[in-house]
Amino acid sequence: MTTIGDMDEDALIALFAPRLPASDAEILGPGDDAAVLAVDGHLVVSADVLVESRHFRREWSTGADVGWRAAMQNLADIDAMGAVPTALEVTLCAPASTPVDWVLGLADGLREACEPHGVGVVGGDLSGASEIVVSVTALGETHGTEPITRADAAAGDVVAVSGALGAARAGYEQLARELRVDEEAVQLFLRPRPRIGAGLEGALHGATAMMDLSDGLVRDAGRLARASELELAIDSALVPVHPAATRTADALGAGPDALAWALTGGEDHHMLATFPRASAVPQGWTIVGEAHEGQARLLVDGAEPTSRGWDHFDSGTPQG
Template structure:
């Protein structure tokens, strides 16, 4: 007997499945079920949107429905974190082929619930449509709790650069999966769904971070956005990074440079920020470089990175 599909379940049955038993927050005063959600937020309001497309951002052969549900929430909340904010609500749009199984949709909903709970956000609403392939779009709303948002253009000469979260793990997982393997398991799991350092963005803002960014495309690539927005040179110290054992194992088995994984690998959704001085950097953050005067550029140990591969490019 074949598994029931979402086409058989129907649009409203699928909505009920996804929205059942979701976490709630005081900011969401009208949740799923009306033509629009009702959200009470202070000013300024932070808003961000990300789209995940099947076979571009994920593969069902590699990821479960729960993985995708977690990832869809995590990558959006990470952008709110990068502004020094606190995410409070998300909306979610799911486009899926009618023959997608209800079992997959149930897994997806469980992943959404789990990550919403971890991030402290509520699902306020969204949309469901049929499509030829899976596409998930999430919009996250956040607040700064009275602080000014931390933007990309605030780096100052003399600042130190610090990171919080994992770097290179998702890239190592992609290398492993691309070769048809499923171990080390920890890097494969990192590729399937990121481990966002929730709360670290607000922590950095309170500590006086001058600029910040979510590391989605690769550390060098994303620090390049800070450098260009601020009109400075950022110099990364390669020796500041301690290469974790799983990354060393992947590099040794595949002939990959482990430092390249750390510096150019994307999808971990760590945070990178600049601070006025080393003693301003909060506990748990790792100082990895400095901000210098000069044309916008990112250097490694004072030299340009040896090739153009600095991270993910969408086009």
């Protein structure tokens, strides 16, 4: 097995770079001190990081899985602003003992996630480290429209989500228990599949506020409520639960609750948005509640939830 410690940085880049996708907006890509991109409208920028044993485990995830996840969660962040993702910059920090094949798999996963959307990896950095860390900066453009933030929901708006929830958490629960009872849920945890473009669709249909569901509906809806200084009221009976979450809960027996996973599980990366009226909600989205004047908070079935989902600084079990 060849490791990255067996070759120098330039040799690794020579293997890694040709596997990366090119951006439709690219004027100058990898190989120089900085990339050059064409931009139409506002430039939208987001960043995220994946830390080994905190966000992923190599016994569960291949390099390609990690590359896919790193790309997809960042594409969703750009989409959540009502913007079009154009390019990623990716930094990899890794121990010298990391297999070269794992690193090449990371590039393959980035390409598989990005190419269908015309998104390229236009640069980044490599460094040694005691554990694998993948850091991504995502870039997008608004094509002249105004970005959609979390802060502009209005009283009377309806609250909607762009996809069924809970599958990623159901996959995590299986891996944590060393069981495989529903492969679709496992794969949706390892490789989230939000519908990139749903955020732009929401913006074009008049969304007043929007964000992607990375940390769970309860935690993220609470953030949107505080940013917009409104009360968001969610009816749990309206929340779309992914069939794979239901199948997993049924197979695991007593204890797991698919609805709880849909409310607090996180990592589905679908869109959460508010719209001025029900008729504005795009087809395929699901209305789950309403925005009201009042204290900036989230209510689920009329009460403040006691469980809020994933917390990056929680000392409990890692999510990935």
